Amino acid sequence: xxxxxxxxxxxxxxxxxxxxxxxxxxxxxxxxxxxxxxxxxxxxxxxxxxxxxxxxxxxxxxxxxxxxxxxxxxxxxxxxxxxxxxxxxxxxxxxxxxxxxxxxxxxxxxxxxxxxxxxxxxxxxxxxxxxxxxxxxxxxxxxxxxxxxxxxxxxxxxxxxxxxxxxxxxxxxxxxxxxxxxxxxxxxxxx
Numbered sequence: 001x002x003x004x005x006x007x008x009x010x011x012x013x014x015x016x017x018x019x020x021x022x023x024x025x026x027x028x029x030x031x032x033x034x035x036x037x038x039x040x041x042x043x044x045x046x047x048x049x050x051x052x053x054x055x056x057x058x059x060x061x062x063x064x065x066x067x068x069x070x071x072x073x074x075x076x077x078x079x080x081x082x083x084x085x086x087x088x089x090x091x092x093x094x095x096x097x098x099x100x101x102x103x104x105x106x107x108x109x110x111x112x113x114x115x116x117x118x119x120x121x122x123x124x125x126x127x128x129x130x131x132x133x134x135x136x137x138x139x140x141x142x143x144x145x146x147x148x149x150x151x152x153x154x155x156x157x158x159x160x161x162x163x164x165x166x167x168x169x170x171x172x173x174x175x176x177x178x179x180x181x182x183x184x185x186x187x188x189x190x191x
Contacts, residue, residue, distance in 0.1 A: 024188060025181040026162065026173035035137045035161050035169050040097065040123035043106040043113075048095075048123060050167040056093045057189045058163040059173075059182070062139050062156060064100035065112040070158045070175055071096075075116040078160075081182045082117060088190050091165060094120040099141040099156050101130055137161070164189045 029035075037050045038060075050058065059078050063071035075094060082089040096113060098104040101124050104112075109122035125133065134141055141156035158175035162185065171185055
């Protein structure tokens with residue numbers, strides 16, 4: 001066997017044994033020039049920013065409490081992932097920003113978060129603050145009128161932004177990726 005072919009064979013065999021670098025399952029947006037921070041009041045009226053969550057991986061989601069499907073599914077998934085991480089789950093939290101400040105009062109949001117995980121944080125700005133933050137985060141939302149003035153729904157972006165424990169924006173994850181994908185990504189960020 002020619003020496004060059006033997007070298008190629010050894011290289012291929014060694015390359016196959018090398019440890020593969022783990023990759024995120026979500027979209028890596030590290031270094032993005034948007035969605036770096038927020039400043040909105042929580043249900044107790046205390047303004048929160050990403051710095052308030054230093055040391056935790058944050059999964060940030062825009063939604064509304066009367067959402068029939070995407071929002072509760074997403075929040076339940078984050079709660080499930082947090083539990084599945086065991087002790088590392090203590091270093092994970094969710095931040096829910098309402099796109100329906102008209103109906104989502106602090107009391108409604110507090111009860112909504114507690115139904116998933118009492119440690120999760122809900123933020124509620126004014127209508128103007130919500131519009132401004134949505135533009136900054138490049139998310140879509142639009143009120144869809146119902147049969148009565150209060151029976152409307154809201155179409156909105158169904159994705160989450162994930163920050164590492166240092167407060168840096170790292171990932172964008174689409175709705176429907178599943179709990180295992182989120183778990184895998186958070187494990188990488190918590191290393």
